[in-house]
Amino acid sequence: MELNCPIPITQYKQVLLAHGGGGKLSEQLISKLFLPQFNNPLLNQEHDGAIIDFNGTRLAFSTDSYVVQPLFFPGGDIGELAVNGTVNDLACCGARALYLSLGFIIEEGFSMDELWQITQSIKRAADHAGVQIVTGDTKVVDKGKGDKIFINTSGIGLIDNHVNISSSKLKPGDDIIINGNIADHGITIMLQRAELQFDNEIKSDTAPLNEMVQSVLEISENIHMMRDPTRGGLASSLNEITKKANLGIELYEDKIPIAENVKNACELLGLDPLHIANEGKILFFVDPDDTQKVLAKMKNQKYGEKSCIIGKVVEKDPGYVRMKTTIGSTRIVDMISGEQLPRIC
Amino acid sequence: MELNCPIPITQYKQVLLAHGGGGKLSEQLISKLFLPQFNNPLLNQEHDGAIIDFNGTRLAFSTDSYVVQPLFFPGGDIGELAVNGTVNDLACCGARALYLSLGFIIEEGFSMDELWQITQSIKRAADHAGVQIVTGDTKVVDKGKGDKIFINTSGIGLIDNHVNISSSKLKPGDDIIINGNIADHGITIMLQRAELQFDNEIKSDTAPLNEMVQSVLEISENIHMMRDPTRGGLASSLNEITKKANLGIELYEDKIPIAENVKNACELLGLDPLHIANEGKILFFVDPDDTQKVLAKMKNQKYGEKSCIIGKVVEKDPGYVRMKTTIGSTRIVDMISGEQLPRIC
Numbered sequence: 001m002e003l004n005c006p007i008p009i010t011q012y013k014q015v016l017l018a019h020g021g022g023g024k025l026s027e028q029l030i031s032k033l034f035l036p037q038f039n040n041p042l043l044n045q046e047h048d049g050a051i052i053d054f055n056g057t058r059l060a061f062s063t064d065s066y067v068v069q070p071l072f073f074p075g076g077d078i079g080e081l082a083v084n085g086t087v088n089d090l091a092c093c094g095a096r097a098l099y100l101s102l103g104f105i106i107e108e109g110f111s112m113d114e115l116w117q118i119t120q121s122i123k124r125a126a127d128h129a130g131v132q133i134v135t136g137d138t139k140v141v142d143k144g145k146g147d148k149i150f151i152n153t154s155g156i157g158l159i160d161n162h163v164n165i166s167s168s169k170l171k172p173g174d175d176i177i178i179n180g181n182i183a184d185h186g187i188t189i190m191l192q193r194a195e196l197q198f199d200n201e202i203k204s205d206t207a208p209l210n211e212m213v214q215s216v217l218e219i220s221e222n223i224h225m226m227r228d229p230t231r232g233g234l235a236s237s238l239n240e241i242t243k244k245a246n247l248g249i250e251l252y253e254d255k256i257p258i259a260e261n262v263k264n265a266c267e268l269l270g271l272d273p274l275h276i277a278n279e280g281k282i283l284f285f286v287d288p289d290d291t292q293k294v295l296a297k298m299k300n301q302k303y304g305e306k307s308c309i310i311g312k313v314v315e316k317d318p319g320y321v322r323m324k325t326t327i328g329s330t331r332i333v334d335m336i337s338g339e340q341l342p343r344i345c
Numbered sequence: 346m347e348l349n350c351p352i353p354i355t356q357y358k359q360v361l362l363a364h365g366g367g368g369k370l371s372e373q374l375i376s377k378l379f380l381p382q383f384n385n386p387l388l389n390q391e392h393d394g395a396i397i398d399f400n401g402t403r404l405a406f407s408t409d410s411y412v413v414q415p416l417f418f419p420g421g422d423i424g425e426l427a428v429n430g431t432v433n434d435l436a437c438c439g440a441r442a443l444y445l446s447l448g449f450i451i452e453e454g455f456s457m458d459e460l461w462q463i464t465q466s467i468k469r470a471a472d473h474a475g476v477q478i479v480t481g482d483t484k485v486v487d488k489g490k491g492d493k494i495f496i497n498t499s500g501i502g503l504i505d506n507h508v509n510i511s512s513s514k515l516k517p518g519d520d521i522i523i524n525g526n527i528a529d530h531g532i533t534i535m536l537q538r539a540e541l542q543f544d545n546e547i548k549s550d551t552a553p554l555n556e557m558v559q560s561v562l563e564i565s566e567n568i569h570m571m572r573d574p575t576r577g578g579l580a581s582s583l584n585e586i587t588k589k590a591n592l593g594i595e596l597y598e599d600k601i602p603i604a605e606n607v608k609n610a611c612e613l614l615g616l617d618p619l620h621i622a623n624e625g626k627i628l629f630f631v632d633p634d635d636t637q638k639v640l641a642k643m644k645n646q647k648y649g650e651k652s653c654i655i656g657k658v659v660e661k662d663p664g665y666v667r668m669k670t671t672i673g674s675t676r677i678v679d680m681i682s683g684e685q686l687p688r689i690c
Contacts, residue, residue, distance in 0.1 A: 012457055014457060015451050019451070043477070043478060047480075052444060063447070101395075105412060108361060115360060115378070134397065140365030154408055156501065342453075
């Protein structure tokens with residue numbers, strides 16, 4: 001047992017919002033404080049969940065708490081987010097999400113009617129994703145000690161025998177495919193919070209991706225890795241991956257899909273869309289032999305119509321994400337270090 | 346889809362603390378709002394968790410959020426509670442707890458040092474209970490929108506082939522055994538909150554009960570049901586059981602174990618110890634043929650030395666818990682309807 005807190009507390013005596021933001025400080029908290037403490041092979045897989053073998057039946061197990069503010073936003077609400085987010089984390093482990101738990105932490109005085117709306121939304125999202133809510137818990141905290149409602153969902157999914165997803169399979173040359181436009185969710189929440197009536201068409205991309213993932217895994221055994229670029233955006237997810245795999249990533253700026261109105265909102269707000277949170281987006285790292293097959297399959301799916309190749313894994317500059325910009329130069333894409341917007345999910 | 350909220354909102358337009366207190370209002374929220382909405386056979390088992398069959402491998406899956414205040418108290422802290430609580434919920438399903446997830450919701454400004462203390466406590470408790478933390482999530486909410494730290498743990502446990510625990514097996518004549526003194530945890534928290542220096546010896550009974558449960562399940566196939574009487578105390582747990590099973594329960598007041606100082610604290614505070622939360626306590630409902638064998642086994646265990654029979658299941662007055670008092674009369678023991686003390690766990 002260490003006698004001193006491993007986070008340099010002279011630097012951070014208190015938890016900052018950025019420690020939950022998905023960027024550098026989140027990464028520090030996890031890698032310095034949590035992982036060494038709980039150190040075990042299942043945790044150290046560092047998937048979006050743990051993969052557990054029960055007598056040959058492989059299950060994925062994942063958890064996420066949802067604290068998004070506001071609770072209701074264009075394109076979704078906290079309930080839908082809580083279902084889709086955990087379903088997608090399981091999908092990134094290669095698992096078919098089957099069962100979810102539901103933990104509510106409600107602030108005293110929260111509207112019973114809004115609780116009921118959220119409950120209905122959870123049910124609709126669960127039905128849409130084909131998962132069941134099988135167990136739950138409700139806690140109520142005193143007024144002023146919470147913020148309306150926080151939701152935890154944990155989930156169990158089944159991994160088919162032929163599926164083998166692992167960051168250790170990542171290799172130079174792998175193509176990186178995304179299933180559509182980036183930054184929709186984050187910009188939606190930001191505009192709501194800023195009460196900016198920017199564009200009614202901008203809405204969250206929250207969606208369950210399990211069906212698309214399964215359909216791709218059925219036609220290709222060369223999906224090396226998957227990741228959903230949520231908190232911290234595309235930049236943080238890709239940086240994490242390069243650092244763990246000790247490989248580089250090259251992005252093609254002109255290929256990264258983004259809606260015109262979302263791009264304009266980013267420019268107006270002075271934000272880099274690569275740092276903005278996504279919800280219904282997933283990155284596939286695919287052996288180039290299978291890229292076209294996978295891309296064709298994805299484009300056939302409801303949540304994959306705009307799928308495209310946005311970059312590739314390279315040997316050069318391990319630990320770094322470089323982007324070929326539209327003007328022909330190359331720039332380093334770094335993880336966000338502070339907190340762009342708290343409580344995005 | 347119903348068009349109106351099924352909770353009579355003219356009566357409860359807002360969520361009250363008592364909706365999370367484990368008593369009548371909690372029961373109403375669950376039975377009227379959540380269960381009908383998510384209705385499915387696994388949820389409807391209404392165990393402390395769901396029991397799921399994967400090709401013959403039976404797993405239990407459970408979730409709980411911990412919002413206890415204060416975070417540190419005599420006998421334990423929120424971290425230890427979060428591990429033991431979920432381990433015990435799995436134990437009540439007849440499962441060996443194996444894997445836990447860990448979801449933190451931290452308030453901005455929370456002390457990094459306390460976070461580290463809690464992390465260490467979780468690790469110690471997990472080691473003590475023989476479970477692994479395999480996946481996690483950290484969210485940070487703005488200052489004033491949380492209360493230091495809330496923790497969700499969800500867990501997966503394995504149910505041995507010979508084990509078959511179900512409320513449907515409960516029958517008249519079953520003995521009810523408890524593994525020790527009641528009301529320790531709730532009174533500890535109450536005295537802390539009231540800042541009463543009542544008695545330094547009163548401390549939380551938080552403990553992992555999985556080892557004791559497994560040892561009992563190994564020697565008896567006639568354990569019909571188990572339940573940990575946490576929020577709402579012994580009275581709420583037993584009332585829930587009688588109502589679901591449509592059977593009665595008879596309690597023997599003079600047999601219910603309670604420490605003298607805890608009893609005195611209850612009298613001083615005007616509280617019924619049957620309504621006070623327990624943590625490291627479990628109720629076994631046992632076929633009388635096996636009662637003595639089970640009792641002997643329990644008394645041999647670290648957390649079962651004070652085990653004793655406190656009542657039995659009866660046909661009379663289905664849906665009610667009656668208690669033979671020490672003065673020879675009989676009284677109805679009802680579920681608590683309001684909220685005795687919020688955030689007990």
